[in-house]
Amino acid sequence: MSEELSYEAATERLEEIIKRLDSGEAGLRETLDLCREGRTLVERCATELDAVGKGLEELRLDELVARLENGAGGGEAAR
Amino acid sequence: MSSLGPTVQERLEQRPAGIDGSPLPGPWPVGEYAQRLRGWLRERARLQLFGEVWNLRETRVRVYFELRDAQGALPCAMWRDDLVALGLTPGALADGAQVVVGGGLDYYPGAATSSPAFSFHVTALRIAGEGDLLAQLDRLRKRLDGEGLFVPQKALRRPVLPRTIGVVTGEGGKARDDVLAGLARRGWAGRLVWAFAPVQDRHAAPRITRAVMDLAALEGIEVIVVARGGGSLADLFCFCDETLCRTVALLAVPVVASVGHHTDRTLLDDVAAVSCSTPTHAAEAAVPLHCTQAREQVRRDAGRLAVHGRRAVIGRARALARLSRAPAAHLERERSRLHQSLREMRAAARRGAADKRERTARRALALDRKVQSAGLDGRRRQRLDALAAVLGAHDPQRTLERGYALVEDPAGGLVTSAAAARERGALRLRFGDGAVDAKVREATDE
Numbered sequence: 001m002s003e004e005l006s007y008e009a010a011t012e013r014l015e016e017i018i019k020r021l022d023s024g025e026a027g028l029r030e031t032l033d034l035c036r037e038g039r040t041l042v043e044r045c046a047t048e049l050d051a052v053g054k055g056l057e058e059l060r061l062d063e064l065v066a067r068l069e070n071g072a073g074g075g076e077a078a079r
Numbered sequence: 080m081s082s083l084g085p086t087v088q089e090r091l092e093q094r095p096a097g098i099d100g101s102p103l104p105g106p107w108p109v110g111e112y113a114q115r116l117r118g119w120l121r122e123r124a125r126l127q128l129f130g131e132v133w134n135l136r137e138t139r140v141r142v143y144f145e146l147r148d149a150q151g152a153l154p155c156a157m158w159r160d161d162l163v164a165l166g167l168t169p170g171a172l173a174d175g176a177q178v179v180v181g182g183g184l185d186y187y188p189g190a191a192t193s194s195p196a197f198s199f200h201v202t203a204l205r206i207a208g209e210g211d212l213l214a215q216l217d218r219l220r221k222r223l224d225g226e227g228l229f230v231p232q233k234a235l236r237r238p239v240l241p242r243t244i245g246v247v248t249g250e251g252g253k254a255r256d257d258v259l260a261g262l263a264r265r266g267w268a269g270r271l272v273w274a275f276a277p278v279q280d281r282h283a284a285p286r287i288t289r290a291v292m293d294l295a296a297l298e299g300i301e302v303i304v305v306a307r308g309g310g311s312l313a314d315l316f317c318f319c320d321e322t323l324c325r326t327v328a329l330l331a332v333p334v335v336a337s338v339g340h341h342t343d344r345t346l347l348d349d350v351a352a353v354s355c356s357t358p359t360h361a362a363e364a365a366v367p368l369h370c371t372q373a374r375e376q377v378r379r380d381a382g383r384l385a386v387h388g389r390r391a392v393i394g395r396a397r398a399l400a401r402l403s404r405a406p407a408a409h410l411e412r413e414r415s416r417l418h419q420s421l422r423e424m425r426a427a428a429r430r431g432a433a434d435k436r437e438r439t440a441r442r443a444l445a446l447d448r449k450v451q452s453a454g455l456d457g458r459r460r461q462r463l464d465a466l467a468a469v470l471g472a473h474d475p476q477r478t479l480e481r482g483y484a485l486v487e488d489p490a491g492g493l494v495t496s497a498a499a500a501r502e503r504g505a506l507r508l509r510f511g512d513g514a515v516d517a518k519v520r521e522a523t524d525e
Contacts, residue, residue, distance in 0.1 A: 035387055042384065054268065061274035062275070
């Protein structure tokens with residue numbers, strides 16, 4: 001289920017959780033549950049940010065198209 | 080294949096042989112011909128022409144444009160000085176402008192490093208009115224708007240943090256660098272797919288359309304940027320192409336347009352999800368999230384969660400400790416009570432035993448006293464012994480030991496007469512060393 005959660009949704013929920021924890025109104029059980037959920041969300045956000053933080057990967061559309069066409073060359077000899 | 084310039088070889092030969100079987104005169108050197116052509120064209124009548132300005136282009140000394148109408152066009156050239164001398168309001172001579180030009184045909188024969196060009200040499204010019212170009216654009220704009228095509232792209236969900244971005248732009252232009260700079264400002268370093276395409280002239284529109292469609296078909300593409308630096312409206316007219324704009328309007332992937340015309344919006348600006356003034360802004364619109372800041376925020380959030388978590392864990396540990404002490408305390412109390420009971424029982428047992436011993440001792444003492452009071456001293460003992468001796472003398476066992484036998488019947492009764500013996504029939508003879516069974520021969524029963 002967490003894979004379907006968008007980055008925006010994850011950060012929104014994380015904010016809610018931290019707000020609730022900071023309020024001091026959460027009981028012991030709830031605090032532990034929220035901390036666990038929060039950690040999962042933090043990991044999700046960190047993963048997304050890491051995916052765009054390692055280094056720019058530049059591709060060319062014309063190369064991709066060529067690769068696609070060459071790859072399908074066997075079955076398209078009639079062209 | 081012969082080169083255009085004179086080679087050593089061609090200088091050596093004055094003239095090559097003509098084509099076999101050709102009725103045409105010659106061959107003559109081309110440069111000579113070019114020069115003559117120019118002369119001939121310049122002799123043609125000078126006249127005025129009218130049409131629409133298209134693809135206006137200025138260099139340091141010259142101005143070039145095409146003069147067009149529905150039936151055809153003419154390439155025009157003008158000295159920049161001549162244009163300036165006309166005193167036109169700046170921007171009046173622009174793509175789409177209706178003009179009247181005066182001049183004559185000309186031919187530039189080219190040089191070692193520049194190509195030849197045929198042109199209408201303009202020496203006089205008058206702006207006649209705004210061209211049809213803008214009117215066309217306006218009509219198309221109204222039509223597409225009427226069909227609701229300005230809406231769909233803007234309704235698409237734009238991810239705050241895309242992993243893969245497609246960019247349509249010219250290969251050599253500044254727009255490419257500006258897009259990279261914009262992405263770097265966001266701290267974004269994901270996957271970028273470049274779709275290089277011509278971004279002006281009449282080949283541009285179909286190529287841009289194709290690029291946009293191919294990018295949208297790539298797996299994982301989350302947003303497409305179409306970027307071009309500034310230019311005249313004619314330069315950007317490819318972005319007003321109807322097919323391109325309809326394609327973008329209905330594309331499933333959001334398109335961010337930055338085609339850079341400062342006064343007029345192209346149609347692409349109207350159909351796109353977002354229209355930006357520069358490629359840098361387009362890159363920032365493609366990645367709304369400021370990644371560097373976001374990384375900081377996530378770190379902070381993780382820290383806050385850890386603090387809350389630790390506090391909660393400590394609180395829980397304390398609570399558990401309290402709960403766990405309770406049974407221990409209970410057990411301790413029970414244990415004390417048991418020990419107490421045990422001590423009491425032991426004490427009671429010891430007292431009981433002591434009492435018993437005391438009682439026994441008292442009884443023994445009493446018995447002792449009784450014995451003593453019964454006088455069982457030496458004299459008494461002597462008399463007992465005497466009595467015992469007398470008894471012994473009379474003990475039937477003693478008699479048996481002297482050799483006599485006791486006669487009994489099987490039932491154990493004494494038989495003291497022969498008559499009784501004959502009567503019994505069976506006898507038991509008890510000797511000093513044991514008993515034997517005997518049968519009477521003269522039994523009266525026989």
